[in-house]
Amino acid sequence: MSRRPSNSTRRSAATGISGAIFHPKSRPSPLLSVVLGALGVILVVGYLFRGSGLSGSSKEAIAVVDGDTCTSEVQRAIPILKKAYGASMQKVLHVGPDTCSVISKLLKEEETEAWGVEPYDLEDASRNCKSLVHRGIVRVADIKFSLPYRENSFSLVIVSDAVDYLSPKYLNKTLPDLARVSSDGLVIFTGFPGHSKAKLAELSKFGRPAKMRSSTWWARFFVQTSLVENEAAIKKFEQAATSSAYIPRCQVFHLKSFH
Secondary structure, three states, rough: OOOOOOOOHHHHHHHHHHHHHHEEEEEOOOOHHHHHHHHHHHHHHHHHHHHHHHHHHHHHHHHHHOOOOOHHHHHHHHHHHHHHHHHHHHHEEEOOOOHHHHHHHHOOOOOOOEEEEEOOOOOOOOHHHHHHHHHOOOOEEEOOOEEEEEEEOEEEEEEEEEHOOOOOOHHHHHHHHHOOOOOEEEEEOOOOOOOOOOHHHHHHHHHOOEEEEOOOHHHHHHHOOOOEOOOHHHHHHHHHHOOOOOOOOOEEEEOOOOO
């Protein structure tokens, strides 16, 4: 909180008031009591807000980013994905914001190799994330263009919170390319229509708000781009979700790879 330049006139006035307060024959005026009471309230409120460190809207945005995104949903769904895809979860590529958190969790799974692609600049990355980038496990790449991987480089490709920020023009190139680098399937986690997330963070990091599309829209898009839904994987995923009482907070699409 910045300090204002001192004012000699106010200082003199304050001194006069102080003298009046402590003079044995003086009585505090009603106006002075009101002023001091208001000042006390202001100081208390200011202290509480300073202690919080964030405004209400900022805290809400951060809470949404940390706990209510499709990237966080991927972490919840890892056990379900392992049941549905089995050995295909041994070599995974995750694409999406905050991929370091997903990769860190996947690497803790037994017999799992994982790599990540962060579509946006990494700002204020953690030490662990910087280490993953330094080791080449995570890379920053614009998914609007072809990824620098050969065909079938990964058994399974998982995408979250990335396609929601792409226009159909770029989706036409990006999703087929992601299917190209997978051998056993492509899994897409995308938001539900009407559930826009973290608008404050979106505009500052992604440059545009997310576009949440319906399942019907995605079904038409898959047909137009020759992407085929993986019926066998869908059935296994739904069975695993039911047995584990898992309810996805995002739309989950299972697509076949390009061969």
